[in-house]
Amino acid sequence: MAKDQQMKLSERIAVLIKLGEHLRGEDEYLRAIMHRAHFHNKWFAIENQELAINAIAEKFLDAQKLKQWLDTYHIDDNIQPQRIGLVLAGNIPLVGFHDVLCVFAAGHRAKIKLSDKDQYLLPYLLQLLEKLDARTKYYFEIVQFLKNYDAVIATGSNNSARYFEAYFGKVPNIIRKNRNAIAVLTGDETQKELEALGTDIFQYYGLGCRNVSKIYIPQGYDFQSLMEVLHEFRKIVLNDKYKNNFDYNYSLYILNRIPHLANSCIILTEESSLQSRIAGLHYEFYDNLESVEKEIQAREAEIQCVVAKDNILTTKTLPFGKAQEPELWDYADGVDTMQFLLSL
Numbered sequence: 001m002a003k004d005q006q007m008k009l010s011e012r013i014a015v016l017i018k019l020g021e022h023l024r025g026e027d028e029y030l031r032a033i034m035h036r037a038h039f040h041n042k043w044f045a046i047e048n049q050e051l052a053i054n055a056i057a058e059k060f061l062d063a064q065k066l067k068q069w070l071d072t073y074h075i076d077d078n079i080q081p082q083r084i085g086l087v088l089a090g091n092i093p094l095v096g097f098h099d100v101l102c103v104f105a106a107g108h109r110a111k112i113k114l115s116d117k118d119q120y121l122l123p124y125l126l127q128l129l130e131k132l133d134a135r136t137k138y139y140f141e142i143v144q145f146l147k148n149y150d151a152v153i154a155t156g157s158n159n160s161a162r163y164f165e166a167y168f169g170k171v172p173n174i175i176r177k178n179r180n181a182i183a184v185l186t187g188d189e190t191q192k193e194l195e196a197l198g199t200d201i202f203q204y205y206g207l208g209c210r211n212v213s214k215i216y217i218p219q220g221y222d223f224q225s226l227m228e229v230l231h232e233f234r235k236i237v238l239n240d241k242y243k244n245n246f247d248y249n250y251s252l253y254i255l256n257r258i259p260h261l262a263n264s265c266i267i268l269t270e271e272s273s274l275q276s277r278i279a280g281l282h283y284e285f286y287d288n289l290e291s292v293e294k295e296i297q298a299r300e301a302e303i304q305c306v307v308a309k310d311n312i313l314t315t316k317t318l319p320f321g322k323a324q325e326p327e328l329w330d331y332a333d334g335v336d337t338m339q340f341l342l343s344l
Contacts, residue, residue, distance in 0.1 A: 005138040008077045012104060013066055015133040020061025022128060023053055030124060037093070037120045042241050044093050048204050049121065052093040060101055060328055069328040070105060073338055079107040081139075082344045085149035087164065089156065090115025092204040094122060098328075099153050099337060104139050106341040111149055112142045151344055153337065174340055176333050179304035180213040180274045181323045184292055185226075186312060187218050189320070193309070194229040196321025200307055201266070201281060202233045203324045205242050209304045209332070210323045214274045214282040216292050221285070223261055223268070231263040246279035274302050289313060304332070 007015075023030075034049045059065065084103045088096030096115070100122065103110040114122065122142075129136040146152070151172040154164040161177040168175065183197055200212040237243040250267055253260045261268040271282040286292045289312060296306060296315050308317040331337050 005135055006081070007133070007135050009070070009075050009107065011133070012107070013070065015129060015136060016061050016066060016101070016104075017063045018132045019125065019129055020057045022132075023057040023061065033120050033124045037118070040119070041117050042239065043205060043207060044118070045239060049093045051203070055325065056094060056097055059325065060098065065328055073342060075106060075342065082108045082150040083111055083148060084108045084341065085111045085113070085146040085152040085168070087113045087146065087152070087154035087156065088115050088118070088122075090117030091207045091209070093118060095208070096155065097122065097125070098332070100140070102337045102341060106338060108341055108344070109138070110140050111146060112140065113144075113146050114142060155332070172340070172344060174335055174337065178275060179209045179302060179333060181210050181305045181307060182214045182216065182274060182296075182303055183212045183307040183320070184216045184289070184313060185218070185221070186309060187221055189309070191225070191229065193320045194226055195232070196319070197307065198230050198233050199321045200323040201230070202236055205236065205239065206278060208324060210326065212307055212323055213276040214284065216284055216286050216295070219285050219287060227261060227263050230266050234263070234265045236265050242279060245277070249277050249279055274299065
């Protein structure tokens with residue numbers, strides 16, 4: 001990268017703030033892009049794309065939050081840009097934006113392999129950046145195949161991670177596997193807290209790694225209030241893909257005589273696995289919270305975040321309703337992406 005193309009950290013921050021300001025306003029072309037994305041991927045409901053874009057604008061591109069985040073690192077304006085290969089996931093809209101942001105903030109160049117499920121939103125955001133400052137063009141390249149890279153950040157399933165490790169193992173890398181969020185309930189949750197838990201479960205149709213897919217509940221837990229609250233999210237079945245998954249899984253449980261609880265939009269089963277099917281939620285009983293703490297520690301590599309009431313666990317937890325609201329410094333899998341990039 002020529003010196004006249006290279007941007008100082010202050011300039012990179014400035015253009016990110018401008019992008020955030022743009023995304024908070026009206027953009028008819030972005031609306032058209034969102035409709036195109038939904039046409040190609042029915043999981044990308046317009047309201048979910050709006051949710052993702054608003055979260056990026058408010059959480060990732062806010063001037064104060066950017067300063068708070070980047071002040072904790074030493075970023076040299078004379079850094080020699082490295083080529084960072086990014087393999088992005090596509091389970092929820094713009095899920096890979098944080099990795100792209102980290103690479104740019106660190107002063108490196110991103111070679112981006114988009115997910116087939118999310119091909120339209122990120123390229124448009126990069127076009128907006130280029131309109132705001134033409135030099136950003138040299139920091140991003142969307143590619144069909146990754147080659148000529150110095151380091152890689154790849155996100156996928158446990159299965160794809162094995163291929164990533166074999167393929168990218170010779171360069172510095174971050175390789176992410178399946179993770180899920182869990183919630184720990186005491187039985188004393190208020191109606192409002194259970195409603196917020198419903199958001200953690202159903203937001204983005206439950207497809208995100210930060211969606212609650214399993215709850216830990218005390219012995220003798222009364223499911224009635226929880227099932228009534230979760231029933232309030234029944235409009236989710238208006239999405240045909242979700243409804244098809246619900247119907248298929250419900251039929252399987254009935255045919256195989258698997259004990260379950262169900263309302264019109266979710267199926268609860270007692271199961272040790274943290275990863276539930278679409279339209280499903282696993283639960284597990286506990287005798288005391290100390291046993292839950294031990295379980296969380298033992299399965300740390302499978303857990304993205306824990307939702308619970310304040311101060312019931314020594315483990316770091318999030319309030320109900322906040323699972324899908326990560327801050328800039330809430331790194332996926334607990335791996336500091338910025339520190340990794342700055343160490344190259």
